[in-house]
Amino acid sequence: MRSVERMMADIACTDIPVLLAGESGTGKEEVAVRIHQLSGRQSQPFVKVICAALGSDSLDEILRGPQEAAGTEGSVWYGTVFFDEVSELDSPCQVKLLHSLPDGDAVPNLRSLRARIISATCQNLDEEVRRGKFRKELYYRLKGACLRLPPLRERKEDIPALVEFFLTKHSSLLGRPRPTISLPTLQIMRDYAWPGNIRELENVVKKVVALGDESVVVLDLDPSAAAWTRPVASAEKLSLKKTAREASRHAERELILQVLNRVRWNRKRAAQELQISYKALLYKLKQMGLDSSATP
Numbered sequence: 001m002r003s004v005e006r007m008m009a010d011i012a013c014t015d016i017p018v019l020l021a022g023e024s025g026t027g028k029e030e031v032a033v034r035i036h037q038l039s040g041r042q043s044q045p046f047v048k049v050i051c052a053a054l055g056s057d058s059l060d061e062i063l064r065g066p067q068e069a070a071g072t073e074g075s076v077w078y079g080t081v082f083f084d085e086v087s088e089l090d091s092p093c094q095v096k097l098l099h100s101l102p103d104g105d106a107v108p109n110l111r112s113l114r115a116r117i118i119s120a121t122c123q124n125l126d127e128e129v130r131r132g133k134f135r136k137e138l139y140y141r142l143k144g145a146c147l148r149l150p151p152l153r154e155r156k157e158d159i160p161a162l163v164e165f166f167l168t169k170h171s172s173l174l175g176r177p178r179p180t181i182s183l184p185t186l187q188i189m190r191d192y193a194w195p196g197n198i199r200e201l202e203n204v205v206k207k208v209v210a211l212g213d214e215s216v217v218v219l220d221l222d223p224s225a226a227a228w229t230r231p232v233a234s235a236e237k238l239s240l241k242k243t244a245r246e247a248s249r250h251a252e253r254e255l256i257l258q259v260l261n262r263v264r265w266n267r268k269r270a271a272q273e274l275q276i277s278y279k280a281l282l283y284k285l286k287q288m289g290l291d292s293s294a295t296p
Helices: 002-012 028-038 056-069 091-100 125-130 136-142 156-174 183-191 197-211 216-220 240-262 267-274 278-287
Strands: 018-021 046-050 080-084 116-121 145-148
Touching: 002 028, 002 145, 018 028, 028 046, 028 080, 028 116, 056 091, 091 136, 125 136, 156 183, 156 197, 183 216, 183 240, 197 216, 240 267, 240 278, 267 278
Parallel strands: 018 116, 018 145, 046 080, 080 116
Antiparallel strands: none
8 A cells, every 4th residue: 555655646746547446445536536636636626427327428518527518618627537437338438438538649639538537447457358348449548557456355454544544533423432442353353354345344433433332343244254253053042242242252362362372471561462451461361261370
């Protein structure tokens, strides 16, 4: 992500078209907005176009721009147009958009779209071009610079910072007290695969803020993707709260053991890393059935 940030800053000061590639929920729109804000066009409109719902007539309106609608000759968008999921454009719209884009270093004609173009896709456009579903010429016009946004499962070290950010954001938006996320629950979040990426993480944190109960993390995340699950006998009757408590205790035990093993069972160092008191750690070891006075 640091590399992406550096590229965003370098690209923003140019007019080169940008293609953002990444799975759904990885924050492509946020990156597009950030590039716009860093550019010389930040005082001009940022227009989001949902390509899946775009028809030929709607595209005409976007290409004309507000100046032409007001009687100015030519299409003179000077802001940024963000084509969300550009692979969803149908063939007529692809042709129309292609003909509206400047061709390399050629002087743009009056019908050229002069806005900054940022496109996003969760599809492999190289494959779409090979299959004949996306026009090759349009692909190369849009792919002036390509940024790949990694899925959350490839950047799990960012999860604690993202959780803190979303806790602050949604406690303010919802007018609720800002809760805290315990280390065991945070470890559960780090163990999870996050198929919905940052969007899914934000929704989970938002629910924690709304309900004021971090146990919803255990209930919301897919048990098959987390390390804290255990098999439950079909005849066993467990309430959701009891299941959440047991999963949280199991995750806590796993985290404590991981830290202890990493610091070679130096309990004072382990307590510091776990951000609990030394006495609290000894009590938890006793609860876990481990002799706090001897190293296994």
